[in-house]
Amino acid sequence: MSELGQRARAASRLMARADTGRKNAALDAMARVLDASRDALAEANRKDLDAGRANGLDAAMLDRLELTPARIDTMIEGLRQVAALPDPIGGITDMNYRPSGIQIGKMRVPLGVIGIIYESRPNVTVEAASLCLKSGNATILRGGSEAIHSNHAIAACIAQGLAEAGLPETAVQVVETTDREAVGALITMPEYVDVIVPRGGKGLIERISRDARVPVIKHLDGICHVYIDDQADKTKALNIAINAKTHRYGTCNTMETLLVHSAIAQEVLPELADHYGQLGVELRGCAATREVLPQALEASEEDWATEYLAPILAIKLVTDMAEAIEHINRWGSHHTDAIVTENYTRARAFLREVDSSSVMVNASTRFADGFEYGLGAEIGISTDKIHARGPVGLEGLTSQKYVVLGDGQVRQ
Amino acid sequence: MSELGQRARAASRLMARADTGRKNAALDAMARVLDASRDALAEANRKDLDAGRANGLDAAMLDRLELTPARIDTMIEGLRQVAALPDPIGGITDMNYRPSGIQIGKMRVPLGVIGIIYESRPNVTVEAASLCLKSGNATILRGGSEAIHSNHAIAACIAQGLAEAGLPETAVQVVETTDREAVGALITMPEYVDVIVPRGGKGLIERISRDARVPVIKHLDGICHVYIDDQADKTKALNIAINAKTHRYGTCNTMETLLVHSAIAQEVLPELADHYGQLGVELRGCAATREVLPQALEASEEDWATEYLAPILAIKLVTDMAEAIEHINRWGSHHTDAIVTENYTRARAFLREVDSSSVMVNASTRFADGFEYGLGAEIGISTDKIHARGPVGLEGLTSQKYVVLGDGQVRQ
Structure with missing residues (x-):
C-alpha cells in the first residue's frame, strides 16, 4: 500500500x-x-x-x-x-x-x-x-x-x-x-x-x-425533519410532508420525523395520515399525536434517533417552534431540516438556529442534493462541520x- | 470533563x-x-x-x-x-x-x-x-x-x-x-x-x-524557503533574504532554507553572507554553496528538514526553478515559501506549483500573519489542507x- x-x-x-x-x-x-x-x-x-x-x-x-x-x-x-x-x-x-x-x-x-x-x-x-x-x-x-x-x-x-x-x-x-x-x-x-x-x-x-x-x-446518517408550524400554508405543508417522506424511502435526505405544531395538528394530520396510509407508510407517534391519530403506533425515544430508510414515519407534536428546533438539534443528524411556515420571523430564526448542513423554508428536504443545488455532481453529503x-x-x-x-x- | x-x-x-x-x-x-x-x-x-x-x-x-x-x-x-x-x-x-x-x-x-x-x-x-x-x-x-x-x-x-x-x-x-x-x-x-x-x-x-x-x-512547524531565481532583482533578493531570516528568529514564518539559482549565486551569496555574518547567523550549505562560500558549514539532509528557530540558515544551490519547487514540496512544511524573480512565467508557475499555505512572489515570508493579511487577528497558522x-x-x-x-x- x-x-x-x-x-x-x-x-x-x-x-x-x-x-x-x-x-x-x-x-x-x-x-x-x-x-x-x-x-x-x-x-x-x-x-x-x-x-x-x-x-x-x-x-x-x-x-x-x-x-x-x-x-x-x-x-x-x-x-x-x-x-x-x-x-x-x-x-x-x-x-x-x-x-x-x-x-x-x-x-x-x-x-x-x-x-x-x-x-x-x-x-x-x-x-x-x-x-x-x-x-x-x-x-x-x-x-x-x-x-x-x-x-x-x-x-x-x-x-x-x-x-x-x-x-x-x-x-x-x-x-x-x-x-x-x-x-x-x-x-x-x-x-x-x-x-x-x-x-x-x-x-x-x-x-x-x-x-x-x-x-x-x-456522511453519516440522515435523520431529517419537517416542522409544520401553526402558521403554515396547509397545501404547502401537505405537499412537502408527503414529498419529503414518500418521493424515495432509501435516500439520506428523506424525512424520518415529522414535527407538527399542536395548534395545527387537527387540521393537517388526519389528511396527511390518509395519504401516508394509501402509500403504505407506517406511522409512529408521541402520545399527543396518537390522540389525533389513534391508528399510529407508539413512538419511543429510539424512533427520534432512527434513520428508517423505509416507509416508516415518526411524528411528534410540539407546542412551539423552539421545541421543534430543540428536538431537531438534539435528535437529528445535522443533515437537512425544513420548516413550513408563512411567518417571516420564525422562518428567519429557524434558518439561523437549526444546526444542520441544509436548513430549508417551505421546500422539501429531498432537494438536498448536489445536482439540485447546482454543484453539478456530488461525491456525497457531508454531515461534518469541518x-x-x-x-x-x-x-x-x-x-x-x-x-x-x-x-x-x-x-x- | x-x-x-x-x-x-x-x-x-x-x-x-x-x-x-x-x-x-x-x-x-x-x-x-x-x-x-x-x-x-x-x-x-x-x-x-x-x-x-x-x-x-x-x-x-x-x-x-x-x-x-x-x-x-x-x-x-x-x-x-x-x-x-x-x-x-x-x-x-x-x-x-x-x-x-x-x-x-x-x-x-x-x-x-x-x-x-x-x-x-x-x-x-x-x-x-x-x-x-x-x-x-x-x-x-x-x-x-x-x-x-x-x-x-x-x-x-x-x-x-x-x-x-x-x-x-x-x-x-x-x-x-x-x-x-x-x-x-x-x-x-x-x-x-x-x-x-x-x-x-x-x-x-x-x-x-x-x-x-x-x-x-x-500548526506544525514552519520550514519556510526563499528561492532566489537567476532572473531576480538583486536588491529585492538581498532585502527579502535578510528580512525573512533575521527580522525575528523564533517565528514560524522565518526562512529556514535559502535556495539560490546557481547562475546568480556568485552575484548574491557573498554579499548576503557578509550581512548574515554581521548579524551572527550561522550558515550551512550544500557542496556547491560551499564552493561560493567556503566559510559555510556542511549541510546534511537533516538541515533541509529542520526548523531552526535560531540564527542558523541552510543554503542550497539549484540549477533551475523546477529543482527549487521540488525541494520545497519535498522538504518544506507547506507553511510559507517565496520566490524572488522578475520573470512573469516563473512567478506564475511558482504560485501554482508550490504546495504551501502561503506562496509569495517578491515579498518576505515574514508577512504570513493574520494581521498582515488583514484578518484582524489569528488563532494560529494552519499547515493543514482541510x-x-x-x-x-x-x-x-x-x-x-x-x-x-x-x-x-x-x-x-
Whole structure:
C-alpha cells in the first residue's frame, strides 16, 4: 500500500498543474473508452454477479452490483457532465492590496491524494474518479470485494483515458487486493493520503472515522425533519410532508420525523395520515399525536434517533417552534431540516438556529442534493462541520492557499 | 470533563444566536473588567512566577509566563480590536435561484465548541476566548499548569464580562485541573467538542493529532524557503533574504532554507553572507554553496528538514526553478515559501506549483500573519489542507451551512 501511496503522491503533483483542457480531454477519452468496452465490462460484471450469487448475496446487493447497459450510459454521461463543469483549480478570490503594499488573495488548489472507500456499486468507481480528476487530485479507490472484476475493468478504461490525454495513469489507482488490511493501511498514511471519503453504510463510516489518521469527509446518517408550524400554508405543508417522506424511502435526505405544531395538528394530520396510509407508510407517534391519530403506533425515544430508510414515519407534536428546533438539534443528524411556515420571523430564526448542513423554508428536504443545488455532481453529503458541509461537489475536494504578490516588500 | 463539555454544548447554542451587539458588549465589558483587575491579575501571576522559579523554569519560560502591565494593555487592546472586527456569523453568500424555483445560499455559522490547548503564555487565554466568542462559539481552554493562577484570574474577568452582557458564563470555561488526563478527555469527546486548536510546541501538537477523535486545526512547524531565481532583482533578493531570516528568529514564518539559482549565486551569496555574518547567523550549505562560500558549514539532509528557530540558515544551490519547487514540496512544511524573480512565467508557475499555505512572489515570508493579511487577528497558522489553511482568523473558526428558501416546492 505504501508504494501505491508514493505513486499517488507523485501523480498528485502532476495533476495539480494539469491544465483544464487536458483534464477534460482525459474525461472525454474515458467516456469513449468505456463506450467501446461494453463487452469487456459486461464480461467482468458477469463474473462478479456469478460470484455474488454463489456467495448468497441478497437481491438488493446483486441489483447494486449489476452494470446494465443503462448504467453504463449513465457513467458515460456523467463523465461528459463533469468535463462540462467549470474547473475550480487555480481560481483566485479576494485579491486585495494591504497597507504594506503587498497583494493577498486565495487560490483554489487540489487537496492532493483522495482515498475513496466504497461498497458494491461499481459505477462509484467512475463517479469518484471523475470528480477527483477534475479537481486536480490523485485518487486511490478501494471498492468492495464483491465488485472487484467490474472495478478493475472500469479502472482499465480510466487508465487508458488518462494515458490518451497524456496524464499519469497512476492518477487513479484501484487497490488490487480486497483484504481488510488494505483499508487499515489507506486510512493511516497521512504522508500519502490527504483525505478519505467513505461511501457506504453507517458501520463502515464509523469504523473508518474511528481508526483514521487522515481527515475523513464523512456522511453519516440522515435523520431529517419537517416542522409544520401553526402558521403554515396547509397545501404547502401537505405537499412537502408527503414529498419529503414518500418521493424515495432509501435516500439520506428523506424525512424520518415529522414535527407538527399542536395548534395545527387537527387540521393537517388526519389528511396527511390518509395519504401516508394509501402509500403504505407506517406511522409512529408521541402520545399527543396518537390522540389525533389513534391508528399510529407508539413512538419511543429510539424512533427520534432512527434513520428508517423505509416507509416508516415518526411524528411528534410540539407546542412551539423552539421545541421543534430543540428536538431537531438534539435528535437529528445535522443533515437537512425544513420548516413550513408563512411567518417571516420564525422562518428567519429557524434558518439561523437549526444546526444542520441544509436548513430549508417551505421546500422539501429531498432537494438536498448536489445536482439540485447546482454543484453539478456530488461525491456525497457531508454531515461534518469541518471543511465541506452538505452536498460535496468539486469545491469540497479542494482547498485554498494564500498567494502574495509583492514588489520587494519586507516586514517592518 | 463531560459535565464541562455538556455545559459548553448548551452554551454554544446560545452563542450561535447571540447578536453582534451583545457579543461586542461582552468583549468591551471584558476589557473594562481586565483593566479594573490589574492588582488581582498581578497577584495571581506572582503566584505562578514564584512557583515557576521554585520549580526551576528557565528564563524564557518565566518571561512567557509574566503578565507585565504592558502585556495587560495588549490584552485589553486586543479585545477592543476583536470587537471592532466585522461579525462573520449569519452572512449569506452565493444566494441564487435554481431551475426548480428554490433559492440556495450558504450561511456562515459557528463551529460550536472549540477546545484550545496551550502552554505557558496566559495572554492566550484572552486572545483565544475573544476570537471564539466573536465567531459565536463556546470555548474550553486548557492552559499550562505553570500558568494556572493567572489563567483563572483572567477567566474570572472573562466570566464577568460575559455576565454583564447577558451571555452565559459557560461560553468560556477554563479547565480547573491541570492533569494530563483532562487533555485526553477533551480531545476524545466529539459529542461535546467540535474542533481542537493546539497552540504550543511540535511535541504537544503531534501528540494531540495522534490521539484526537475530534478534528484538529494544527500548526506544525514552519520550514519556510526563499528561492532566489537567476532572473531576480538583486536588491529585492538581498532585502527579502535578510528580512525573512533575521527580522525575528523564533517565528514560524522565518526562512529556514535559502535556495539560490546557481547562475546568480556568485552575484548574491557573498554579499548576503557578509550581512548574515554581521548579524551572527550561522550558515550551512550544500557542496556547491560551499564552493561560493567556503566559510559555510556542511549541510546534511537533516538541515533541509529542520526548523531552526535560531540564527542558523541552510543554503542550497539549484540549477533551475523546477529543482527549487521540488525541494520545497519535498522538504518544506507547506507553511510559507517565496520566490524572488522578475520573470512573469516563473512567478506564475511558482504560485501554482508550490504546495504551501502561503506562496509569495517578491515579498518576505515574514508577512504570513493574520494581521498582515488583514484578518484582524489569528488563532494560529494552519499547515493543514482541510478546513482552514494559513493564518486562521475569525472565518477559520466558522463553517457554512446551506440555506434553502422555497415557496412550497417539492422534488419532481
